[in-house]
Amino acid sequence: MRVVVNAAMSVDGKLSSRERTQIEISGPDDFDRVDQLRADSDAVMVGVGTVLADDPSLTIDSDERKQARRDRGDPENPARVVADSRVRTPPDATVLNDAAHTYLLVSQAAPTDFVEQMEEAGATVLATGEDRVNLTTALGKLEGEGVEQLMVEGGGELIFSLFQADLVDELSVFVGPKVIGGRDAPTLADGDGFTEAFPELELQSVERLDAGALLEWNVP
Numbered sequence: 001m002r003v004v005v006n007a008a009m010s011v012d013g014k015l016s017s018r019e020r021t022q023i024e025i026s027g028p029d030d031f032d033r034v035d036q037l038r039a040d041s042d043a044v045m046v047g048v049g050t051v052l053a054d055d056p057s058l059t060i061d062s063d064e065r066k067q068a069r070r071d072r073g074d075p076e077n078p079a080r081v082v083a084d085s086r087v088r089t090p091p092d093a094t095v096l097n098d099a100a101h102t103y104l105l106v107s108q109a110a111p112t113d114f115v116e117q118m119e120e121a122g123a124t125v126l127a128t129g130e131d132r133v134n135l136t137t138a139l140g141k142l143e144g145e146g147v148e149q150l151m152v153e154g155g156g157e158l159i160f161s162l163f164q165a166d167l168v169d170e171l172s173v174f175v176g177p178k179v180i181g182g183r184d185a186p187t188l189a190d191g192d193g194f195t196e197a198f199p200e201l202e203l204q205s206v207e208r209l210d211a212g213a214l215l216e217w218n219v220p
């Protein structure tokens, strides 16, 4: 499986403000690039923190891209994946609508009634890990479901864990022209952070885009 992380951050590395509401960091050209990346992926993943903060749809905007997927025999939208150890996804979350299939990655500690509620909403629930989703095992299960390219949109907790588990193959970051600041604002990689053995990335490209820059990195 190829794991491609994509995010938009401010000049000072924040994904959002301390209020954790969705902030428009990308411009139209970057949003269009993200739409293409979704269309090129079998599934799009976020952490439940992003579901709770943004209630994203994670679907494709462009009708042409949806048609191109149908033409090649794929569903019009990629599947959606939420890392949600204890099932905090609200039953009325947009990621549970019928625009795409949804996988909920939970841990063994997930309450059974909440799991059943998600299954009733149409989601496929995959349990790994005791208290927290074991991302290596969970992504292996997704691969078994046919996910060859997984796009990850955030947030910072999930992105850190994926780097920690050495699961990231590529990272694209749009750096937008805002300073957000705030010690409690989410950054590209939160979690506990590294103190040694910092992942070293290879810069693949730098491009001016909208009023910012797109940086693409490979993770060897």
Ligand SMILES: NC(=O)C1=CN([C@@H]2O[C@H](COP(=O)(O)OP(=O)(O)OC[C@H]3O[C@@H](n4cnc5c(N)ncnc54)[C@H](O)[C@@H]3O)[C@@H](O)[C@H]2O)C=CC1
Pocket (backbone or CB within 6 Å): 006, 007, 008, 009, 014, 015, 016, 017, 019, 020, 021, 022, 023, 025, 046, 047, 048, 049, 050, 051, 053, 054, 083, 084, 085, 086, 132, 133, 134, 135, 153, 154, 155, 156, 157, 158, 159, 161, 162, 186, 190
């Ligand atoms: N600018 C951008 O491109 C994006 C910004 N965001 C922003 O990021 C913020 C949300 O990010 P976070 O709070 O960091 O939440 P997150 O979206 O990274 O979700 C973290 C949650 O995922 C669950 N999880 C399950 N297994 C996990 C594991 N093994 N490792 C880590 N998490 C695991 C846990 O419940 C954890 O609390 C929001 O403010 C949102 O607006 C989110 C996506 C993209």
Ligand SMILES: Nc1nc(O)c(N)c(N[C@@H]2O[C@H](COP(=O)(O)O)[C@@H](O)[C@H]2O)n1
Pocket (backbone or CB within 6 Å): 006, 007, 008, 022, 023, 024, 025, 026, 027, 031, 034, 046, 050, 054, 055, 056, 057, 058, 059, 153, 154
């Ligand atoms: N690429 C990008 N640029 C920004 O400026 C953003 N604020 C975000 N946010 C993330 O995009 C997702 C929203 O998805 P839908 O449009 O609802 O499908 C969600 O993951 C946001 O956190 N991304």
